[in-house]
Structure formats: C-alpha cells, structure tokens
Amino acid sequence: MKIRFEGLTKRFPNRNKKIKAEVVAVDHFTFEIPDGKLVGLLGPSGCGKSTALNLICGLETPTEGRIFFDEDDVTDIPAESRGVGMVFQSYALYPHLNVRKNIMFPLQNLKGEQKLTKEQMESKAMEAARIVQIEELMDRKPNEMSGGQQQRVAIARALVKMPRVLLLDEPLSNLDARLRIQTREEIKRIQNETKITTVFVTHDQEEAMSISDLIVVMKDGAIHQIGKPQEVYDQPANLFVAKFLGTPPINVFTGRIEGGKLLIGDEEILGKDYVKDTPDQEVYIGIRPEGFVLREGKDGALDGKAGVFSGKLLAIEVMGRDTSVVFSHGSSEIEGTRHRAIVSSDNRIDPDSEKVFFDLNPKKVFVFSKESQERLL
Amino acid sequence: MSANVEKQEPNRSPVIPSGKPSSGAPTYRKSSALTKLKSLKAWLYLLPALVFLGIFMVYPLIDVLVYSFEEGYNSASQTSFGTGWFNYAYVLHDPYFLQAVKNTFIIVIITVPLSTLLALLISLGLNSIKKLKEVFQTIFFLPYVTNTLAVGLVFMIMFKKTPYTDGLINMILSIFKAGPIDFIDGPYWAKMFVMCFYTIWVVLPFKVLILTSALASVDEVYYKAARIDGTSRFRQFTHITLPMISPMIFYLVITGFIGAFKAYSDEVAIFGTNLNSAGMNTIVGYVYDMLYGDSGGYPSYAAAAALILFAIVFTITVINLLLSKKTSIR
Ligand SMILES: Nc1ncnc2c1ncn2[C@@H]1O[C@H](COP(=O)(O)OP(=O)(O)O)[C@@H](O)[C@H]1O
Numbered sequence A: 001m002k003i004r005f006e007g008l009t010k011r012f013p014n015r016n017k018k019i020k021a022e023v024v025a026v027d028h029f030t031f032e033i034p035d036g037k038l039v040g041l042l043g044p045s046g047c048g049k050s051t052a053l054n055l056i057c058g059l060e061t062p063t064e065g066r067i068f069f070d071e072d073d074v075t076d077i078p079a080e081s082r083g084v085g086m087v088f089q090s091y092a093l094y095p096h097l098n099v100r101k102n103i104m105f106p107l108q109n110l111k112g113e114q115k116l117t118k119e120q121m122e123s124k125a126m127e128a129a130r131i132v133q134i135e136e137l138m139d140r141k142p143n144e145m146s147g148g149q150q151q152r153v154a155i156a157r158a159l160v161k162m163p164r165v166l167l168l169d170e171p172l173s174n175l176d177a178r179l180r181i182q183t184r185e186e187i188k189r190i191q192n193e194t195k196i197t198t199v200f201v202t203h204d205q206e207e208a209m210s211i212s213d214l215i216v217v218m219k220d221g222a223i224h225q226i227g228k229p230q231e232v233y234d235q236p237a238n239l240f241v242a243k244f245l246g247t248p249p250i251n252v253f254t255g256r257i258e259g260g261k262l263l264i265g266d267e268e269i270l271g272k273d274y275v276k277d278t279p280d281q282e283v284y285i286g287i288r289p290e291g292f293v294l295r296e297g298k299d300g301a302l303d304g305k306a307g308v309f310s311g312k313l314l315a316i317e318v319m320g321r322d323t324s325v326v327f328s329h330g331s332s333e334i335e336g337t338r339h340r341a342i343v344s345s346d347n348r349i350d351p352d353s354e355k356v357f358f359d360l361n362p363k364k365v366f367v368f369s370k371e372s373q374e375r376l377l
Numbered sequence B: 001m002s003a004n005v006e007k008q009e010p011n012r013s014p015v016i017p018s019g020k021p022s023s024g025a026p027t028y029r030k031s032s033a034l035t036k037l038k039s040l041k042a043w044l045y046l047l048p049a050l051v052f053l054g055i056f057m058v059y060p061l062i063d064v065l066v067y068s069f070e071e072g073y074n075s076a077s078q079t080s081f082g083t084g085w086f087n088y089a090y091v092l093h094d095p096y097f098l099q100a101v102k103n104t105f106i107i108v109i110i111t112v113p114l115s116t117l118l119a120l121l122i123s124l125g126l127n128s129i130k131k132l133k134e135v136f137q138t139i140f141f142l143p144y145v146t147n148t149l150a151v152g153l154v155f156m157i158m159f160k161k162t163p164y165t166d167g168l169i170n171m172i173l174s175i176f177k178a179g180p181i182d183f184i185d186g187p188y189w190a191k192m193f194v195m196c197f198y199t200i201w202v203v204l205p206f207k208v209l210i211l212t213s214a215l216a217s218v219d220e221v222y223y224k225a226a227r228i229d230g231t232s233r234f235r236q237f238t239h240i241t242l243p244m245i246s247p248m249i250f251y252l253v254i255t256g257f258i259g260a261f262k263a264y265s266d267e268v269a270i271f272g273t274n275l276n277s278a279g280m281n282t283i284v285g286y287v288y289d290m291l292y293g294d295s296g297g298y299p300s301y302a303a304a305a306a307l308i309l310f311a312i313v314f315t316i317t318v319i320n321l322l323l324s325k326k327t328s329i330r
C-alpha cells in the first residue's frame, strides 16, 4: 500500500509556555511513499520525525493537510482503525505479559467477524515469532530478554495483524553498536519477506543509508530531499543534506566563483569544465573525504607539479585498508575544523611534512550558494 | 615538526602491565579478611540500634505473650496464680469480645474493598481531567491532614437524632420520604452504616493519593501502543492499567486490612468511650477496656485478646501476600 501526504502540517503550542510562537513539527509534507518499500525518515533530533510517524498512525491529528492510504483518505480515521503496526523506541512491551501474550495482544482486540479462535491466534503469533526468529523465547517475560530480543518481540507484535503499514520509531537507538548493525539487517530482511510498506525513523544517517530503499531527509519539520540513499549522497540538494550524510562528514570551505574558476582562497581548485557559466558569487564548497587524491612525496610534487589543493598536515591515521589524512585549512567554513581526507593506505606520506597536497575528484566536490545554501554545482 | 603519527600499528596487542597477574592471589586473600573486618564493624555500628530494638520492641512482645498465659497476673505485685490457656478461654467466651470481633470483621470486610474501589474510581477521574487537576487533588487530600476526632464529632452531629432535631442526614432522608432513623443510638445496622461510612471517609484520601501517583507513573507509551492495536478503553484498563498498578493496590489492601483490624479511635470519635454499651466495640477497644476501662485492670485478658488479634492480622496478611505474589507482574 502506498502512503500519500498532501500539505501535511502539524503545529504544537510551544512547550515553554512563555514562548507564544507555535512549533511547526511537520511542515507541509507533500510526497508519496511507494508500495512495499522501506523508507527511512532521517533528520536530527527534534526535527519532527516522531510527529510524522504519529500522524501516519493516527496518534496525532494534523493541523492541516491530508493523509491517504492508497486512495483512501485516512486523515479522520482513528488510530485503532487504520491497521498500522508500530514499534516504539522503548519497545513498549507489556511487562506483565510473556512474549506469546504480548504478540497475541493485538489479535485479542479483534471483534465481530474478524474474531479469531485461540488456536488461530496461537498460530498467527507463532508465525510472527518465526519471522523475527524468536520462537524459542515465547514464554519469557520482557525483562528476561536482551534489548535486541525485546526489539524483535516488538516487531512481531506489530506484524502479527499483518498491518498495511509498519512504522518504526528509532528502533535501534537502544541497542549497542554491534547489535544495531545486526538488527538493521534483520529489519531489512523482515521487510523483504513481508513486503509491508515500512517507514523507519532514525537520526543516524548510516542506519538510514544502509537499509532504506528511499530516504527522506528532514530538518525543522521540512523535507530537504527525497531519493535513493546513494543518489542523495552523490547529489545532495543543499548544504544541510550534504553535511548530514556521510561519515566522516563532508569538508566544507568558503570560496568563490570568479570568471569561470572555483577558488578557495587564492587556489584555483576547479576550472571552466566544472564551473561552466555559473555567475560570480561567494560560495560554500563541500568536498567528500574520498574526493581527495593525495599527491605523494615531499610537498606533493613528485612529478614537479603540486596538487590543486593543500592543507596543513595534522595527523595520519592508518585504519587498515584506508588512511585518514587529517589537516587544517585557512578557509574552513568553521575556523579550526580538523578536516579529513580518506585515501588508500598504499599512499606514502612523509609524516614529517608540514603540508599535504591533493588533487580533487570533481564528482565529490559540491558547490552551494552562500546565500540560500542551495546546491549550485 | 608538528605532524604526529597516530595509530601506526593498529593490530599490536595491548601491553599488559607486568605487575598485575602475579599480585592477583594475595589481593584476593587480603580482601576476604577485609570483608570479615568490615562486617564486624557493621555489626558494631548497628549495636546501639539493636539494643534499643531489643528493649523496646522484642522484649515487650515476648512479655505480652508471657502475660497472656499467666492466670490473674497483677502488674502492681508482679504475681500470678498459674499458667495455662485460661485467659484465652475467658476472652473467647466473653460476649463483649465476640461482639467486638464481629464488629471488627464487618468493618474490615466492608470498608477495605469499598474504600479501595472508591479511591480507584476517584483516581481514574482525577487522572483523566486536564484542568484544575492539582486543585482537585488537594481537595481530595484535605481530609488526610484534618483531625479525625473533630470530624468524627461533626459526623455524629450530622447523623444524630435528638428530641429537638432530627439532624442533617435525616432532613435529607425526609426529602425522599424516609426516616427518621437514629444513626447513633438506634438500630445496629444504622450504627454500623455510620461507622463504615466514616471509616471509608477517613482512609480514602491516602488511598487516592497513592493511586493517582501510581496511575500517573504508568508510561503513556503503553496506551499509545494499545490504541494503535485497537484496544478498547475497558480492555486497556483491565489488561494494562490494573496489572501495572496492582503492586500499589495490594499495598493498599494489605495496609488497609491491618489498619481496619486495629480500628478503635474512629469508633470513639462517633460513639464515645463506652463502646460496649453502644455495641460498637472493636478488638482493640476491648483490649483497651480490659486495661483501663471501667471494667479494666485485667492485663492478662488484654494480652490474650491482643494476641488473638495478632494471629488474625498475621493470617490475613500472609494470605494477602501469597495472593499478591501469585498475581504479581514481575
Ligand atoms: N505534544 C507536543 N507538544 C508540544 N510540542 C511537541 C509535542 N510533540 C513534539 N513537539 C515538538 O515538536 C518538535 C518535533 O518533535 P519530534 O517529532 O518528537 O522530533 P523527533 O522525533 O524528530 O526527535 C520538537 O520541537 C518537539 O519539542
């Protein structure tokens, strides 16, 4: 089932009663979540992700706008009738019920024609438990399980009614690093197996990038970009998206376009081929860590030619396959930033060098208007 | 040169400080001796408290047990005629005691469940209102900080029927073409009604306070999850709210039982000190009478009655605890 938003807006009165202005938690969402896909809703904490989920499931009512499930307008349908499954950040497993009873809980609510016999409920609960692979934990109480196991139970409970939409609010944030990676693969597998349209909320870009079919990047209630993870990474729409995606983060410098050249300070880093006929202006220049191509040797001039870009070498961190070259630069967007270039460990760098020299991969260089922060190149 | 090299050898195994492994065993032995010393110290610190507890709690309890088996004990001369079950036999055949037991049980059985249920309903109401919540909470808590003897007097005046006036309650009853009934000097059921009414009124505020905070402590997210799963309000209450606050309910029931079994002052507040003639005495009232009342001066009978009360309260509390364990959520 696809989900469509039309001008969906939610405003809250400010929690701080002294401030009159309302908080816009969700600001005019208009887009469509395609059927059977796993969509990652990504944004910093407090940007309105949970509110967006609550609007989809009906726990909150929108201030403006409509929500459609396929062609049905569900805006005014209460949460209990929408047929969605939700997994909360804290799992919200009922502590007094064992796993079996927790999973069966939604089924026991069914009334009238939908009412199931005890055997039917048991077998459906078993089926959901099988999908998340917790069959052997059915008699445990929530507090007798690890975080990862509780998480699976929460997913099984959300799945047991075969909802039309599965919503997950920061499902991994209470897990430790290793379990997080394991569980996110698991969520991907479950989604693949059930083909239920799934919306997954996270503030962790790596999480969103790794399992989403589509990511929606938002900030302050507004959508900044929608696209496939790789697309959004390769073609960020604005400075915020570029900065938010990628570890280590993108390196941002101030610079300008002047007469068909892209300049940082006095260094021309890219020429006419790249700049084309963009008008002269002040810009931000974002360079992905993998966009730097190291010039080997002392002063980067093995072949008598220095690179287009240079920085003051601070440290070299070898991490197996890759090496991080940490450097500073006079034109950083934020002064004193420790920039990072990721280069192959095959490169030879003299750790005593004062400066490092790089060439740049133009595909990894993004130029943003200083004024609007929108992408220019 | 400013450039430094970090993490040049990522796979190098960490250097183990050489002193540590060899010093392991002696450290262990030392710590075990240390624990002994520490626990000795702890007992030393506890000693004053233990001595006081022994003198003022354990000794009196044992003494009461001893008195209850000493026939005709006299506290002035510290003498008795002999030992045996005589005191228990006397008390158990005393019609005043039997009446007191009956009264106590009726009060317990009516007021404990009713007050808990009422408190739960009030707390649910308080929990669901948004505006003026604190104001209402304060109003419901006020009786807790007022003097119950004074309020008992007001209750008595409200319910009393005298040759001059029928009292407030009878005036209200007359609107419904009922009464007048003398609630204070009249039939047994009327007196018991006033007694239970008053007892519930007295114990209600504390229960409301405990239950409102118990209800507020149930995480909102459970209700959200339940709503999304289409759980009816009633099922949310029976399957989420009740189990989650059940430890507090059990706490209230257990302390409620104990409190109601030990009731005495509330009866005095309404019916005065001569409870036997009013037929409204309680077990604790009987114990008091045996010690200091007009018919007093019999510490042995009082001790026997007190121990019977202890046995009753103990049994009921054990049953309560067993039940609460069985239905406990954790
Ligand atoms: N019930 C509410 N009342 C007032 N403000 C709220 C409420 N819920 C959320 N907000 C505000 O809306 C904004 C978005 O919140 P939320 O959706 O929880 O963000 P996220 O889940 O992305 O961290 C925040 O500024 C938050 O303070």
Ligand SMILES: [Mg+2]
Pocket: A049, A050, A051, A170
């Ligand atoms: Mg949130």
